[in-house]
Amino acid sequence: MTNIDGDLAFLPLGGTGEIGMNLNLYRCNGQWLAVDCGLGFGGPEHPEVDVMVPDPGFIADRRDKLLGLIITHAHEDHLGAVAWLWRQLKCPVYATPFAAAVLRRKLTEAGLLGEVPLHVVQSGSELTLGDFSIEFVAMAHSVPEAQALAITTPYGLILHSGDWKLDPDPVVGPVTDEATLKRLGDRGVLAIIGDSTNATVEGHSGSEAEVRRALPELIRHLSGRVAVTCFASNVARLESIALAALAVGRQVAIAGRSLRNIEAAARECGYLADVPHFLSEDAAADVPDDNLLLILSGSQGEARSAMSRVAADTHPRIALGEGDTVIFSSRVIPGNERAINLVQDNLARRGVRLMTDDDHMVHVSGHPARDELRRIYALVRPEWSVPVHGEWRHLTAHAGLAREAGAKPLMLEDGDILRLAPGTPQIVDSAPVGRFAVDGNRLVPMTGGVLAARRRMLFNGVVIGSLALDENGRLLGQAQISAPGLFETEDPETARMVAEFTAAVADLPAPLRRDDFALGESARASLRRVVGRRVQKRPLVDVHLMRIDN
Known part of the structure; x- marks a missing residue:
């Protein structure tokens, strides 16, 4: 392993060339800064696994030089692995109030709350860690308080975009801080490390306000029980669904641990203030079908989620059938198609009517489409572009757009060590990467004998x-x-x-x-x-x- 003390480098250990498991590292003069620590799901490629986390071994071996871990926002693919991997990192963790509230619940479940030094930072604030000076920049996204990181170093300014979009009316939280992005561009940005999820999608991702306007009329004409499944962390969507239900005379109940945790974190941080507390699953049984709306976890077909169990008629308290409606207020994350199709087939078999974003305004993406990417490049004007957070087709599309916008793209994948400065950026080395499967209360190497035997048993x-x-x-x-x-x-x-x-x-x-x-x-x-x-x-x-x- 090349050891260069006098440089600025970027190293993704997860989340580049794949969706999920984001774990990014920056090196400046021999010191390291980690950004995000998320999980991913097994999907059809790994049917023997439910949840995976990146292998942090490379940075765990250097944790004496790890200054801290910054969480950009409260999505599972950006903070879901902290409770699993922190014991290997042993570093301070920094997050905005909502992300910190979500993370505290995860750390409590893992018995780590008293050990992890969790620091709350505000959007727009600044933080200095060694040779890294970090400014938190508010970005609209499908979760409150998403942040980009403007990372100033002796070698130049890097913009780590995190997940973002340009939403003129995000409903919950501020719009993307374009003024700050332009100010950074005026200073001069060496490179943008940018979200590629929707780089293949022309146009604009749409506004959360469009969904909020459409939901009441959609639900008003439905009879029977109505269930909506969405990403649990999308607080704006939860509020939109609840307000739509109240507008048409329906009470709202939620089912699923992730939803209950997010509701608690949101209310702790002052969100959902205009929405009554949601009913429990038990209380929902006493509400007439035509006056009930259920919000269920499991929009991606997760096997043990509330939505999957309802679809399979194995949920202990909630049942749906002929005359009821399920609204999928979410997009399909690549790799989850089969699981979602199975849930929808099971619901259709039971006579449930299905509504999706294919034919109704029930979802907008939280990631930038191509017009929004063009806009951020016009504001920031980076010299270099490093596409991350996406599969290879997304990274390639992002690189092409960056080139059209005047930035020089740099393609890399997990494990590549990209020296950004001094000199011309180039990949100078590689770090070992891998994955662990979350197996009960332990981590098991994906390439080890345990899972190899499980795969063999599964198929043979x-x-x-x-x-x-x-x-x-x-x-x-x-x-x-x-x-x-x-x-x-x-x-x-x-x-x-x-x-x-x-x-x-x-x-x-x-x-x-x-x-x-x-x-x-x-x-x-x-x-x-x-x-x-x-x-x-x-x-x-x-x-x-x-x-x-x-």
């Missing part, structure tokens, strides 16, 4: 053979075979495999059958051959040995 099944032998190596009765996902216990094929496996072990030399290790290896090989003759798969095979004293 698992076969367990059990053998009882005396201390001299004589078999006691027949072997037993369990093959869930491949054969039923009562399947005649299972009985034939048992007989073949028993005979194969009995034919092994007596000295080998007295050696547990050698017997285990040979028995596994025998069982693998027996199963392989019957299925065109390579299941995970294991053998349990029991020694019975004479």
Whole structure:
């Protein structure tokens, strides 16, 4: 690893070339600054995993030079991994009031609230950490208090955009601070590290106010129960939905832990002041169907979310059926198409009417489309552009637009160390990157043996053979075979495999059958051959040995 003390460099450990798991690092004169620490979801590429976080090993090894972690806003893909990874970072954390309120709840659940030095900073304020001078710039987004970071260093000014849009009426929170962006541009911006999510979308992302105006009329004409699912952290949308419900005589109940946590954080910070407290799931049962609106978590089809359980008719308190309506007030995050389609199919099968942003004004994106990107380049006028926060098609589209706007694009991916100054920016080295799966209360390497075995079991099944032998190596009765996902216990094929496996072990030399290790290896090989003759798969095979004293 090249060690350059006198430079300014940028290193994404997550979130570049992918959606989610944002973890960005800046190096200045040997000191490091982290920006965001988020999670991602498994999706169809990783069906064995629900939630993933980036591997922070590179910066954890250098945490004595890590000055702090700044959170740009309260979305899961930007702060959801803090509670999982902070013990490896051990650094101060900085966030605006709303993001801090959300993060405190996560740290409390992880038993970390008393350990993490969490500092609240205000939009528009400034913070100095070592050779980094950071100005927080208000940006409109689909969550309150989103911030861009103007990072001044001895080598120049970097604008880290975070997630943003140009919304003339964001409903909750201020508009994007274009005056400050222009002021920064007048000073001279070396590079913009910019959001690429909607770089393929022409035009404008739309205003949250459009959704607020459309929802009351849409809901007014519906009968039965109405359920709306949206991103839990979109406080403006929660308020818009609640106000629309009140306007047409419906009470509002929420279901889903993420929604309850966001409501609590929002009210703590002074948001949702014009909306009565939401009903609980239990209280919703006493409200007539035509007077009830439900807000449910799970807009992306998350398997254990309230929306997925309602769609599968497994939710303990909420049921939807013929004559009810579900509104998907959200976009589809790439990779979640299959999960969302499954939820919508399950709802349609139950006779539920579906409404989405394909045919109704129920959602606008929180990310800039191409006209908004052109506008920020006109304001900031950076010399260089580094597209981040998107898959490769998004990064490529962003790079093309940046070039048209007069900036020189630099393409990189997770693990690339981009030296921004001194001299011409270039990738000078690479850092190891990886992912951990969140598995219950632990982190498991995505490339490790645990998940490799789980993937193999998921697609090829698992076969367990059990053998009882005396201390001299004589078999006691027949072997037993369990093959869930491949054969039923009562399947005649299972009985034939048992007989073949028993005979194969009995034919092994007596000295080998007295050696547990050698017997285990040979028995596994025998069982693998027996199963392989019957299925065109390579299941995970294991053998349990029991020694019975004479």
